[in-house]
Amino acid sequence: MPETSAKILVIEDETQLAKFVQMELSYEGYDVAVANDGLSGLMAARDNVPDLILLDWMMPGLAGVEVCRRLRSTGAQMPIIFLTAKDDVADRVAGLDAGADDYVVKPFSIEELLARVRAHLRRNDPQEAEALQFETLTLNRKTREVFRGDRGIELTAKEFDLLDYLIAHPRQVLTRDQILEKVWGYDFMGDSNIIEVYIRYLRLKLESEGEKRLIQTVRGVGYVLRE
Amino acid sequence: MPETSAKILVIEDETQLAKFVQMELSYEGYDVAVANDGLSGLMAARDNVPDLILLDWMMPGLAGVEVCRRLRSTGAQMPIIFLTAKDDVADRVAGLDAGADDYVVKPFSIEELLARVRAHLRRNDPQEAEALQFETLTLNRKTREVFRGDRGIELTAKEFDLLDYLIAHPRQVLTRDQILEKVWGYDFMGDSNIIEVYIRYLRLKLESEGEKRLIQTVRGVGYVLRE
DNA sequence: AGATAAGCTGAGATAATCCTGATAAATACC
DNA sequence: GGTATTTATCAGGATTATCTCAGCTTATCT
Incomplete structure (x- = not known):
């Protein structure tokens, strides 16, 4: 267990899904923030820098790919996992180009999502090294x-x-x-x-x-x- | 399913390709680490011993063949799959001599790479051995x-x-x-x-x-x- | 320099851990 | 149903890690 709980930002326009993910992550002990569109997501990320971002790919207004690109262009380093509806190579490549680290295909099981989150948070934690x-x-x-x-x-x-x-x-x-x-x-x-x-x-x-x-x-x- | 996901270390200087491979392996549930040159690859392998290594053959600085040899000389046992650009017999022989277990010729399909990775992890999994x-x-x-x-x-x-x-x-x-x-x-x-x-x-x-x-x-x- | 606090050192007491041999309980076998 | 084998428990003793303590050294402050 990390000494202080990791901060996770969820950027997702479907409020139902966002709520659900927030609850599950909170239950796991993470410090969760939610933004319901791309622009407020960007602002939230700048305001209170999270340790990891969950980013919906298909959003009205500022699309996920664009949010991702802007985050990276300002030097943000945290892992970004994007949520995509279709399991499409083009999408994955687009995500890669925009600087994402991983993706999850909707619909996903919550356990799968949690496993991803854990894996990415753990990657650079010296507590975990063998x-x-x-x-x-x-x-x-x-x-x-x-x-x-x-x-x-x-x-x-x-x-x-x-x-x-x-x-x-x-x-x-x-x-x-x-x-x-x-x-x-x-x-x-x-x-x-x-x-x-x-x-x-x-x-x-x-x-x-x-x-x-x-x-x-x-x-x-x-x-x-x-x- | 293994108790904890297998750890894979990708040593590759082309950051785009490294990122893509990382993302795909991550999606498959592996715990992936990336190093962008031979030396940091060696250090990463020592710090957090991986279950399998994907190793680019053509890298500036410490070449793949040398990384491979040094890993083996320190007693590292995990499977090493090297990525080589040219389908060259001399290259393959050199790789296997240096202690590699398998190779994939670039450009490769991601499915092919995943299949090799699965095969080697299974073969080397002590839980599975008879x-x-x-x-x-x-x-x-x-x-x-x-x-x-x-x-x-x-x-x-x-x-x-x-x-x-x-x-x-x-x-x-x-x-x-x-x-x-x-x-x-x-x-x-x-x-x-x-x-x-x-x-x-x-x-x-x-x-x-x-x-x-x-x-x-x-x-x-x-x-x-x-x- | 002298006084005080903080950290170092060596020795020995205390307590936890492990090993051992014997025995009881459970299970498999005939 | 009775016997053999396997599994688990228990208590005594040996070993060694852990911890306490008192005296000593070094640093800090006036």
Whole structure:
């Protein structure tokens, strides 16, 4: 689950369908906005930049293809999935030319739509990657193997979780509270120096042989992965 | 249907074509990533290991043949299908020598490409295979026979299912929850050490005669098949 | 420089996890 | 219906990860 819910903009002139899709997406925990024609869709997208756009292809006034093109021409990067009535190669090519990322043929099942949305939102999420890397350090979530260069490193479960959290946010300073919540999963009672102890364990294992330090202390705040 | 959609990495410098292929694969329900040159392709493949790679042969910078060779040299196992412009015997031979599994000649129909992709994913899907192997250990799903080297091993139904699950995910750490769900098929009530007991049964049978351990325990997480 | 706070370190206590052997319950087999 | 086999439970003990603590070092501030 992402830390904050993703924003999705639905641009669709059939208000019935728009309502339905909005409800389903909301139910899944997304933050949904709806526009009922191309022009207000464009404005909504500019106003409050969404993480993903669902765009009807056949709309009166400003057609989907045109909305898509204008969005892209202003540098918008988010995935755009268009909804098209006919399964037509020409349509797909037009969508591609306009800068869309995917399409769904109406009528569609809601599960299909949700799967698409998930897939596109996930694509660039480091939380989802199975292998992470920082400098010469690599961490594989599936095999739970960690390497510094070609030296394999044995970590305990907590050590691994901590390093996973650090390497998923390279160069970001993570506060003690964030680390406690993500790695230990609750507000640790009272004051404990458990984080310092585990940072130390990691340092001993990762920087054992005169290698340069990777985990930096940010006094008064927390820790960072940084060379 | 696979549990999670297969991940496909497209390495192609013609962005139009890459986009089109991405969209079509995405439409088929695959989880698609795109890289626009050889180097970023290599990095993408390492970061988030795909189940299949589509690789353009003619790219500026790092050529397809070189990308292919480097992937294989790092032990990557997934099928690689390369896209080549000219129907040239020398090219095909070079590709197969570099470790590719198949090729498609441009221009291709999208259906042809999809068919190849499906075929290779099916062939390589451990869920579908009838015989699985890890090191000297083999397991046949049809006959339900298991061998360590040439020594036949008698397993009970549950023991077989457990080993099947392990050997279908070699080197991957499988958590207790995953194992419980896959092998026992539900959330086991309360706390039970049934997994430990069955791991023990397997170890007694598989590693009886001073053979090296195959099933490793990952304390706090689960178990792995790893030498 | 001295005082204070923050982080580091080493050692050891605590608690969780896993292994083991034995035994009970369920299921299949004759 | 009785026996053998498989599956699951349980408790004791061994192992190791996790956590606490007290003293020490380093940074920050006046």
